[in-house]
Structures are given as structure tokens and as C-alpha cells.
Amino acid sequence: MQISQSCRGGDSNGWGWKKGRRQRLNHCNGSARIARIKPGAILVNTARGALVDEAALIDALASGRIGRAGLDVFHAEPLKADHPLAQLDNVTLSPHAAFRTPEASENLLRRALDIVRKVQGYPPSQ
Secondary structure (H helix, E strand, O other): OEEEOOOOOOOOOOOEEEOOOOOOOOOOEOHHHHHOOOOOEEEEEOOOHHHEOHHHHHHHHHHOOEEEEEEOOOOOOOOOOOOHHHHOOOEEEOOOOOOOOHHHHHHHHHHHHHHHHHHOOOOOOO
């Protein structure tokens, strides 16, 4: 993963992760880092569950330090119904499938069919 305003520092108002070279980033956003977040901030993690220390996140959400969280990834998947994150009103959870839209599914299917066509020697679809 390439890091953009994440574990290297930054203003703690925004962090981003994007696909790329893999690096060890487990819990790089732990309690010390979360304490520097602007009060009431929104944290969104769709990259890797291990990027954010889950216990520190739960504490910050319960105390209001983090105003809301949107999570599509978790330390353990699938997330159990009795998990503390599932009990918080200021958390939006997605089952690691936030990309599932009709358009995304159509694109995925079209690309898969194009690969099959290419392997069989046919031109890709138009």
C-alpha cells in the first residue's frame, strides 16, 4: 500500500490509503493517533481492518472523540452481531461489499466476459 497522510504524520484531519505496494500498517492508527484527530471527525475505512486499532476506535466513538465511522472492513470478518461496533449508533457498517452497485457488478461481469473472449481468440465486447 502507498501511504497518503496516514502513518507518516499529517494533519490528522484526513488520511487515505490506496492500492499499491504492500507494507505492514497494522494498527498504525492507534489510540495515540486517534487522540490527535479533530474532535467529532468522521473516520472511513474501506482499505484494511488492521489499519485502525479497533479497541481504540470503539473507545473514541463511545466518547465522541470520533463523531462517526463508516467501516467496510474489520479485524475479523464477518463482523459478529454482538460486536461492540455493531452496538454503536454512530457507526455505519457495510459487509465488505460497499463496491456492490448495479454498475460495478455490470462492469465486473463485462470484464470477466472480455477475458474469456480474449482467451478464446474473440474480440472484446463493445
